[in-house]
Amino acid sequence: MSKASKADDEEILQHFQPDGGLDVPVAGYLLHRQQRQALYYMRLIEHEIPKLVAFRKPFVLPIAATPLVVRSVDFAGEQHPLTAKRSVVVPVAHLPLRNEVAFHRAKLLAGVRWMPEPPRDSGISADEDAAKHGFIKIACEDFPRASMNLKWISDTLDKLVLEANAEGEAPYQRLPLDTRHLDSKVRKSKKGDHVRGRGGLRPSLKDFPTEWLPKRQENVISSILPSQ
Numbered sequence: 001m002s003k004a005s006k007a008d009d010e011e012i013l014q015h016f017q018p019d020g021g022l023d024v025p026v027a028g029y030l031l032h033r034q035q036r037q038a039l040y041y042m043r044l045i046e047h048e049i050p051k052l053v054a055f056r057k058p059f060v061l062p063i064a065a066t067p068l069v070v071r072s073v074d075f076a077g078e079q080h081p082l083t084a085k086r087s088v089v090v091p092v093a094h095l096p097l098r099n100e101v102a103f104h105r106a107k108l109l110a111g112v113r114w115m116p117e118p119p120r121d122s123g124i125s126a127d128e129d130a131a132k133h134g135f136i137k138i139a140c141e142d143f144p145r146a147s148m149n150l151k152w153i154s155d156t157l158d159k160l161v162l163e164a165n166a167e168g169e170a171p172y173q174r175l176p177l178d179t180r181h182l183d184s185k186v187r188k189s190k191k192g193d194h195v196r197g198r199g200g201l202r203p204s205l206k207d208f209p210t211e212w213l214p215k216r217q218e219n220v221i222s223s224i225l226p227s228q
Contacts, residue, residue, distance in 0.1 A: 067094030068157075069123055072146065085141035086149045089122040090157065092133035098165050103133050104177075106164035110136045112181040136160075 024032075071087045073080075092114070097103050107114045116134045118124040124135070138156060140149040 067091060070150065071121065071123070082141070084144060084146045084149060085139065086146055086153060087137060087139035088150075088153045088157070089119060089124060089135055089137045091118075091124065091130035091135055093130055095161055096165075097161065102164045106136075106160060107134065107177055108175060109160050109163055111178070113137055114177075115182065 067090050069089045071089070073082050073085060075083060092103060092106055092110075095106065097106060113136050114134055115137065117131065118135045119137055122135070122137070124130060136157075138153045140152050143149050143152065
């Protein structure tokens with residue numbers, strides 16, 4: 001082995017020799033960074049979190065004058081298209097409707113947005129007064145700003161109440177409620193209520209038009225027996 005190559009090997013080996021504890025490995029630097037981050041958040045909890053007490057507000061149950069519950073989504077200040085979305089849940093019993101006919105018309109106009117029970121993410125309890133006529137949920141994310149989406153929902157809800165309280169008999173107010181969207185939700189959940197007619201989904205005489213049903217037992221017998 002030549003002297004030049006031997007000198008090069010000695011120079012390379014110097015980089016692999018221990019430094020006598022003067023430095024730490026990469027894992028040590030990562031551990032120190034985690035400790036600094038934990039210490040930073042501990043300082044925030046100790047000094048900044050108590051300042052939020054000044055913004056504390058007592059919880060007040062919604063009353064008849066404020067029946068709307070607005071739900072929004074936030075990603076801790078990060079930009080996301082879903083942050084502009086707004087959804088509103090309102091009990092039908094708390095809407096300014098004039099009579100039972102108006103309540104029924106409001107349910108028909110709401111269509112698939114009407115449900116007998118409040119959504120799980122609505123923050124509304126299904127008490128007797130609020131759940132008497134079910135709930136309506138309207139959501140909007142078509143506009144770039146949250147205030148615009150909320151304004152559209154408010155205008156749509158005002159139009160629904162105005163149409164439901166309209167004078168005169170509408171041609172659709174005698175129609176039964178369409179609950180196919182509720183049946184589809186039960187089938188998609190696959191929790192057992194969709195099997196063999198459970199959950200009130202089994203067809204019965206009420207599913208047939210009244211004009212198709214026989215009026216008397218004699219009519220049934222005469223329709224079965226051949227004429228003599």
